[in-house]
Amino acid sequence: MASPCPSSSTLDREINLFQRLLRHYGPQHWWPAQDAFEVIVGALLMQQTAWRNVAEAIQNLKEAGLLEVRALAAAPMPVIRRHVKIAGLYRTKPKRLRDFCRHLLNRSDGDLTRYFDRSTDVVRDDLLAQDGVGPETADSILLYAGGHPVFLVDAYTIRIGRRIGLFDTNAYDDVQKHFETRVPRDLAMYREYHALLVAHAKALCRPTPSCNECPIRLLCDFGRGRKR
DNA sequence: ACCCAGGTGGCCC
DNA sequence: GGGCCACATGGG
Numbered sequence: 001m002a003s004p005c006p007s008s009s010t011l012d013r014e015i016n017l018f019q020r021l022l023r024h025y026g027p028q029h030w031w032p033a034q035d036a037f038e039v040i041v042g043a044l045l046m047q048q049t050a051w052r053n054v055a056e057a058i059q060n061l062k063e064a065g066l067l068e069v070r071a072l073a074a075a076p077m078p079v080i081r082r083h084v085k086i087a088g089l090y091r092t093k094p095k096r097l098r099d100f101c102r103h104l105l106n107r108s109d110g111d112l113t114r115y116f117d118r119s120t121d122v123v124r125d126d127l128l129a130q131d132g133v134g135p136e137t138a139d140s141i142l143l144y145a146g147g148h149p150v151f152l153v154d155a156y157t158i159r160i161g162r163r164i165g166l167f168d169t170n171a172y173d174d175v176q177k178h179f180e181t182r183v184p185r186d187l188a189m190y191r192e193y194h195a196l197l198v199a200h201a202k203a204l205c206r207p208t209p210s211c212n213e214c215p216i217r218l219l220c221d222f223g224r225g226r227k228r
Numbered sequence: 229a230c231c232c233a234g235g236t237g238g239c240c241c
Numbered sequence: 242g243g244g245c246c247a248c249a250t251g252g253g
Contacts, residue, residue, distance in 0.1 A: 049235090
């Protein structure tokens with residue numbers, strides 16, 4: 001049966017949004033990391049912290065020879081703390097880093113390929129069981145370190161999606177399901193989609209606080225709104 | 229002196 | 242299930 005060829009205007013908004021973002025911002029080349037382990041460390045440090053500081057913390061670890069599962073698992077807490085202090089939450093993040101590495105050793109002898117070589121759901125549950133790993137961190141690790149195609153949701157995704165009327169919820173799982181049921185489950189595309197949403201958020205945040213000048217007319221003004 | 233950053237876990241109702 | 246809070250550093 002020859003199904004009618006959909007013009008771009010009749011495509012799902014979620015796919016159309018991806019195409020507009022990609023056309024405007026271009027490929028983002030995410031995640032900025034050398035290898036899977038560096039992605040994991042970055043994901044654990046990134047929470048509620050500017051990437052600039054995370055990058056510096058990772059560089060510190062790298063120069064200290066600690067950007068490796070076994071080394072980090074064995075490093076004394078004060079040493080780890082000194083290197084990652086710049087990434088904030090220095091009383092919680094170092095312990096999470098070290099404990100996560102110890103878990104990797106227990107689970108797969110520190111072999112990340114082996115660690116990720118299970119079904120997406122199984123790995124995701126295993127990640128979520130670790131201290132400091134919530135849905136976003138788990139999915140960023142799955143997507144960018146493990147090569148598992150999951151749609152990564154973050155505060156930007158929810159803000160943009162709500163403001164342009166894609167959905168009306170803050171619930172992580174619901175937003176994820178929203179995209180996963182409308183966007184083909186493709187690893188490269190899911191990686192790019194999330195990176196593009198962040199690129200758009202950052203582009204919008206700085207120069208144009210209001211959406212009137214949004215380069216791709218998404219009408220999604222930014223700012224978190226008052227807290228407290 | 230604020231407000232924010234690619235969250236998470238612990239409470240409370 | 243949803244809403245609030247502490248956590249902590251550095252930059253605008």
